[in-house]
Amino acid sequence: KAGVTQTPRYLIKTRGQQVTLSCSPISGHRSVSWYQQTPGQGLQFLFEYFSETQRNKGNFPGRFSGRQFSNSRSEMNVSTLELGDSALYLCASSLPLEKNTDTQYFGPGTRLTVL
Amino acid sequence: AQSVAQPEDQVNVAEGNPLTVKCTYSVSGNPYLFWYVQYPNRGLQFLLKYITGDNLVKGSYGFEAEFNKSQTSFHLKKPSALVSDSALYFCAVNQAGTALIFGKGTTLSVSS
Numbered sequence: 001k002a003g004v005t006q007t008p009r010y011l012i013k014t015r016g017q018q019v020t021l022s023c024s025p026i027s028g029h030r031s032v033s034w035y036q037q038t039p040g041q042g043l044q045f046l047f048e049y050f051s052e053t054q055r056n057k058g059n060f061p062g063r064f065s066g067r068q069f070s071n072s073r074s075e076m077n078v079s080t081l082e083l084g085d086s087a088l089y090l091c092a093s094s095l096p097l098e099k100n101t102d103t104q105y106f107g108p109g110t111r112l113t114v115l
Numbered sequence: 116a117q118s119v120a121q122p123e124d125q126v127n128v129a130e131g132n133p134l135t136v137k138c139t140y141s142v143s144g145n146p147y148l149f150w151y152v153q154y155p156n157r158g159l160q161f162l163l164k165y166i167t168g169d170n171l172v173k174g175s176y177g178f179e180a181e182f183n184k185s186q187t188s189f190h191l192k193k194p195s196a197l198v199s200d201s202a203l204y205f206c207a208v209n210q211a212g213t214a215l216i217f218g219k220g221t222t223l224s225v226s227s
Binding site for chain 2: 004006031033035042043044045048050055056058090092094096101102103104105106107108109
């Protein structure tokens with residue numbers, strides 16, 4: 001079974017631009033979560049989508065948004081990019097059977113650099 | 116609030132020796148705990164999780180973890196380290212149903 005895929009793998013943008021990242025979950029998985037990884041803040045939860053609805057949200061500004069399509073694929077968007085948005089953005093998918101205990105499987109990430 | 120602490124930024128072991136990567140947690144309610152590993156320029160790979168039951172959890176690649184409720188710990192262990200185990204290891208707890216809360220990570224370095 002194919003794993004979680006993320007596109008693009010690398011992205012370079014300038015301040016003020018916006019960016020869209022894509023994630024395709026493991027076949028049959030219906031929940032998609034997004035995380036930001038930076039050297040300073042570590043891994044932080046952005047949001048989670050299930051059945052095309054945002055079910056959980058982390059503590060990030062409104063510039064960060066996402067959506068999920070009927071085939072469970074998900075996109076996240078960051079508007080008005082800031083230098084501090086440079087990070088590895090990770091997508092994870094899970095079935096889910098039980099929310100708390102389901103294993104989340106991660107994609108390889110998208111490395112975003114903001115200049 | 117739920118949290119996870121990994122007290123060691125780096126752990127160094129010689130190949131063939133046992134390894135331990137430490138994790139302590141703070142949660143309200145039942146803890147659901149996970150270990151992931153990250154290799155350079157890669158995403159996170161799932162190793163194992165504790166939900167309930169046996170305090171010794173066995174996972175992928177020969178890793179295991181011991182859940183200790185009284186010490187609120189969930190240490191990752193392996194009886195015999197390999198050079199290829201060198202990577203960044205993250206402990207995580209599930210919060211609010213779906214959001215994983217991660218520790219800062221521990222870099223494991225295995226020397227030959």
